[in-house]
Amino acid sequence: MNGWMGKILRINLTEKSVREESIDLDVWKKYLGGRGYGAKVLYDEVDSTVDPLDSRNILVFATGPLTGTTAATSGRYSVTTKSPLTGTVMDANSGGKWGVWFKKCGYDALVVTGKSQSPVYITIYDDQVGIKNATHLWGKDVHQTTDMLMETEGKGVSVMCIGSAGENLVLISAIMNDKDRALARGGIGAVMGSKNLKAVVVRGTKKIEIADPERMKFVTYEANKLVRAHPITSKGLPEFGTSVLVNIINEAGIFPARNYQNSQFEAAEKISGESITDQILTKKAGCWGCIIQCARKTKTVNEEGEGPEYESNWALGANCGIDDLEVITEANYLCNKLGLDTISTGGTISCAMELNEQGIINTGLKFGDKNKLKEIIQQIAHREGIGDELALGSKRFSARYGAEEYSMQVKGLELPAYDPRGAQGQGLAYAISNRGGCHLRGGYVIGTEILGSPRMIDRFVSVGKAGYAVRSMDLGAAIDSMVVCRFSTYALNEYVWARLLTAVTGESYEPEEVIGIGERIVNLERLYNLREGFSRKEDTLPKRLLEEPVKTGPARGRTVKLQEMLDEYYQFRGWDENGVPGEKKLNQLGLEGNING
Amino acid sequence: MQIKVKLFASLRNQIGKKELDMNISDRDKISDVLKVLDLSEKENLITMVNGIHCKMDYVLKNGDVLSIFPMIAGG
Numbered sequence: 167m168n169g170w171m172g173k174i175l176r177i178n179l180t181e182k183s184v185r186e187e188s189i190d191l192d193v194w195k196k197y198l199g200g201r202g203y204g205a206k207v208l209y210d211e212v213d214s215t216v217d218p219l220d221s222r223n224i225l226v227f228a229t230g231p232l233t234g235t236t237a238a239t240s241g242r243y244s245v246t247t248k249s250p251l252t253g254t255v256m257d258a259n260s261g262g263k264w265g266v267w268f269k270k271c272g273y274d275a276l277v278v279t280g281k282s283q284s285p286v287y288i289t290i291y292d293d294q295v296g297i298k299n300a301t302h303l304w305g306k307d308v309h310q311t312t313d314m315l316m317e318t319e320g321k322g323v324s325v326m327c328i329g330s331a332g333e334n335l336v337l338i339s340a341i342m343n344d345k346d347r348a349l350a351r352g353g354i355g356a357v358m359g360s361k362n363l364k365a366v367v368v369r370g371t372k373k374i375e376i377a378d379p380e381r382m383k384f385v386t387y388e389a390n391k392l393v394r395a396h397p398i399t400s401k402g403l404p405e406f407g408t409s410v411l412v413n414i415i416n417e418a419g420i421f422p423a424r425n426y427q428n429s430q431f432e433a434a435e436k437i438s439g440e441s442i443t444d445q446i447l448t449k450k451a452g453c454w455g456c457i458i459q460c461a462r463k464t465k466t467v468n469e470e471g472e473g474p475e476y477e478s479n480w481a482l483g484a485n486c487g488i489d490d491l492e493v494i495t496e497a498n499y500l501c502n503k504l505g506l507d508t509i510s511t512g513g514t515i516s517c518a519m520e521l522n523e524q525g526i527i528n529t530g531l532k533f534g535d536k537n538k539l540k541e542i543i544q545q546i547a548h549r550e551g552i553g554d555e556l557a558l559g560s561k562r563f564s565a566r567y568g569a570e571e572y573s574m575q576v577k578g579l580e581l582p583a584y585d586p587r588g589a590q591g592q593g594l595a596y597a598i599s600n601r602g603g604c605h606l607r608g609g610y611v612i613g614t615e616i617l618g619s620p621r622m623i624d625r626f627v628s629v630g631k632a633g634y635a636v637r638s639m640d641l642g643a644a645i646d647s648m649v650v651c652r653f654s655t656y657a658l659n660e661y662v663w664a665r666l667l668t669a670v671t672g673e674s675y676e677p678e679e680v681i682g683i684g685e686r687i688v689n690l691e692r693l694y695n696l697r698e699g700f701s702r703k704e705d706t707l708p709k710r711l712l713e714e715p716v717k718t719g720p721a722r723g724r725t726v727k728l729q730e731m732l733d734e735y736y737q738f739r740g741w742d743e744n745g746v747p748g749e750k751k752l753n754q755l756g757l758e759g760n761i762n763g
Numbered sequence: 764m765q766i767k768v769k770l771f772a773s774l775r776n777q778i779g780k781k782e783l784d785m786n787i788s789d790r791d792k793i794s795d796v797l798k799v800l801d802l803s804e805k806e807n808l809i810t811m812v813n814g815i816h817c818k819m820d821y822v823l824k825n826g827d828v829l830s831i832f833p834m835i836a837g838g
Contacts, residue, residue, distance in 0.1 A: 396834075397807065397833060401773055401833065402833060402835035402836060402837075403835075403837065405772070406772055406773075406835070407837070408837030408838060409837065410772050410835045410836075410837050411835065411836070411838060413771050413772075413832075414771065414832050414835060417769070417771075417814050418811065418814055418816075439837070440771065440772065440775065460837075475837075476837045476838055477838065582838075583838075606838070616816075617809070617834070617835065617836050618807070618809055618816075619834065619836060622809075622816060652838075653836070656836055719814060720811075720813065720815050721814075
């Protein structure tokens with residue numbers, strides 16, 4: 167088999183059973199792998215009666231046909247599960263090297279079901295699979311766990327694991343791999359923790375077969391030239407990392423501060439990508455095989471580590487009113503070690519800060535209080551004191567005090583770092599994302615509304631935005647299933663991806679087919695959420711963004727005009743006014759056998 | 764009349780400054796300022812005046828803040 171390895175590994179932790187299955191090639195051709203395959207398995211195997219932390223929930227770790235090939239940015243894999251934070255389908259993807267090491271074991275996906283009685287870790291060395299006692303690792307942080315496993319299992323392995331947050335079923339916990347790479351969102355670390363699964367250690371030596379090596383060589387050469395020539399992937403990202411966005415987003419008046427109370431942060435420059443480069447950067451880094459190198463190795467007075475990335479920098483910084491780059495950086499290191507989603511952690515802390523400020527509950531947390539940041543992060547991961555409540559995420563936490571309007575989330579997932587009141591299309595994107603408040607699942611409309619990529623459109627206009635969101639969503643879903651990095655899409659488009667997929671798999675992919683695969687995946691995820699009881703009323707935004715006009719700056723006076731964009735979006739998708747895909751659309755996508763709503 | 768120019772990312776090294784005050788003439792456009800700074804319009808620069816995206820033919824006013832970015836992304 168070419169591109170795909172041809173096998174899936176299924177491990178049931180209740181029975182401690184290991185089973186290999188051949189892949190159903192028709193399914194993989196239709197969904198590619200990664201996020202698409204994950205959505206298909208979740209839809210087929212996890213129904214609405216399954217609680218996300220129940221042993222019947224599953225974790226689908228999946229690579230795609232391009233993972234581990236010479237295609238640009240192909241060092242990625244994804245995980246899919248039902249989220250304990252949102253109750254929706256949840257996929258997350260990560261770089262580093264774990265995905266490639268795993269695929270080289272000879273598998274396209276690992277499906278973990280059941281629950282072990284005591285802590286275990288899984289080892290996969292080519293087709294030698296083990297389930298081992300992890301009692302001695304329980305309670306250790308991500309870095310300690312990784313170091314201990316590399317010591318006992320051998321240096322050539324790659325380790326994916328949870329930290330204390332996942333063990334303690336924190337609903338904003340992440341799964342980490344290769345120490346500082348994160349499958350971050352939706353509390354997926356807690357799903358791994360609920361199964362008493364501490365880590366998955368992999369080392370593979372098998373070859374990924376390429377259908378047409380000559381063609382692959384040629385298309386890779388061409389694609390890499392484009393990546394190396396594009397100003398974003400050749401200059402902006404490698405030179406300044408993702409935090410290069412801080413200043414432009416702040417200048418545009420959509421850089422949220424203090425739990426979205428403000429839309430600009432007066433100290434943005436202090437935490438910008440430029441400042442990171444000047445003050446704490448020690449080395450540029452990147453995922454397996456990547457030629458962009460956007461990751462940052464950094465050093466503070468006290469510690470060394472990775473990051474912060476743009477979102478983490480904002481969530482733990484501006485959103486909490488904190489402007490000390492060293493403090494933010496160390497808080498980010500700590501989240502990585504404890505296995506916490508930095509966006510949701512920052513978004514939940516900022517919510518607690520606002521509740522304190524509003525006099526709703528004395529959380530003892532104040533905007534700008536940098537001395538308490540690391541302490542509260544520890545408390546969240548270990549569920550101590552107020553941290554036990556914050557571990558539930560901002561929606562559940564604020565709801566306890568009748569103050570849900572101060573939780574800046576969609577479907578329970580904390581929002582990222584763009585205030586959509588000054589970028590209408592991004593507001594739509596947050597509302598329609600299948601995994602909740604996210605800039606990468608409902609479309610990265612900021613790309614065209616603010617960054618002018620591929621072209622600049624009027625960010626304040628709401629009419630006509632649905633098409634941009636749909637295109638970004640569908641291409642994104644395909645990208646997440648190949649699995650490659652979203653950053654490659656600045657330089658490459660579906661024409662290049664179709665040729666790479668054709669060269670790797672030997673199947674003939676057309677550009678519009680690649681987009682069509684993405685559309686199929688987005689629709690299947692929507693069907694999953696509908697079956698879970700989600701509907702139009704959850705495709706919404708926090709009250710603040712819909713009703714509270716921006717107070718100052720370039721976006722002053724604006725709110726998100728959501729309902730008109732939502733109508734347009736459903737129409738564009740071929741869905742009814744409640745956001746239910748119509749029969750015609752499902753037939754067109756080959757989803758006709760699936761339950762409608 | 765006077766405007767403030769703010770530069771970001773790689774443009775800071777290119778120009779050697781983070782920001783500068785500039786005296787310009789009436790009816791000077793963004794493109795005229797770029798010429799003075801030796802920046803090419805062809806580089807797909809992103810230009811904002813007072814935080815609002817403006818095109819090269821935008822006529823600047825006294826007190827305007829012109830922010831200039833190279834093509835960047837992240838997220």
